[in-house]
Amino acid sequence: MKPAAFDYARPESRGEVLKLLADTGSDARVLAGGQSLMAVLNMRLAEPALVIDIGGVADLGYIEIRDDRLCIGANTRQAELLAWPELAEHAPLLARVMPWVGHFQTRNRGTVCGSITHADPSAELPLSLAVLGGEVVLERRHWRRGRRVVPAAEFFQGLLTTAREPDELLTEVRFPLARADHDYRFTEVAMRHGDFALVALAAVIGPDEIVLGAGGVADRPVVRRIPRDRDFDTELNIFAWSLGAESDAHASAAYRRQLVRELGHKLLTQATP
Structure with a gap:
């Protein structure tokens, strides 16, 4: 068409x-x-x-570290982030996620902020932002008075739906920098590498708590916090059922729930690299 x-x-x-x-x-x-x-x-x-x-707006293309955040401008290509030499040091989860985002050709054109604004529930970048507890910057005309920062938990509101108002521009996304005492893990299953995920899981494993996020199942990325002393298989089963999976042309709801359980078990119990 x-x-x-x-x-x-x-x-x-x-x-x-x-x-x-x-x-x-x-x-x-x-x-x-x-x-x-x-x-x-x-x-x-x-x-x-x-x-x-917005491709002609030069000041919207950047990758910067400010305080404890990795800040990425609206014109930054996905390939630029993947090639950034400090990515694994400062954002190890993104370093693991980026090779799964689209294909070589699409990463050369697609932007980090564009994927997050689009808010496809199967996309890896919205999932990463949700799991890390990142935020987006929205600006409207007279931006010094019309600028607001929205946490990922409030930004994603449903299938391809966000908190952005029609007169607002998403100018920046901010990911918290990695913490030395945390481990960052990611896995997914797709029809082929680079396609949208049937199920994607990302985890931030801290000393006392695990933050686990799922994409590709619900209408937005969903995050669950799991204390380290809990039984992982029980928690994963509860999480799988809570996502409200539905069957479609690509996978049944039961298959997606089972992927959450099995991928989650491997993700949470694998040895730290």
Whole structure:
């Protein structure tokens, strides 16, 4: 299919983008890498009057460490993050996740923030943000007064649905830096490597507690906190049933629940690398 007709704008400053969003609101869509948006437009799941390409806004492309956060701008490509030489040191979970995000070709165009804004429940980057307890930065026109920081737990609200308002631009995502006394693990099952996950699991294992997150099952990433002294298999079974899995063309609900149990057991009991 082909998209419905729309106007196209490629502003060169953040202020221009925010003005266009303020003027157009819900009739606009923001284009960064386009790996999610173009599919949505081609299937006519969205028919915006205006597509705003932010690729020309230079100050939205960066990877920076500020205080205890890894901050990533809205124009940063997934391939750039994967190639960042300090990734494994400062964000080991992302270092494990990024090779599973899409394919080589799509990572060269797709952006980190774009995947998070799209909020596909099977995508690895929203899951990573939720498990790590990260946050997003949303800005609207007159951004010094209209800027807000939203925790991942509040940002993801359902299938392809977030807390972003129509006149807001997601300008940055922030991931907490790794802690020396924590271990970071990830695994998933997909039809082929790089496709959306049937089930993806990410875990942050601390001295007293495990933070376990699941993607690909519910309508958003779901996180569960498990004390280290609990029986893991019992907790994983409770977690699997709590996700409300449904059958579809790719997998049955029972198969997804079993993947949560088995992948989770391996993830939580494997030796620390």
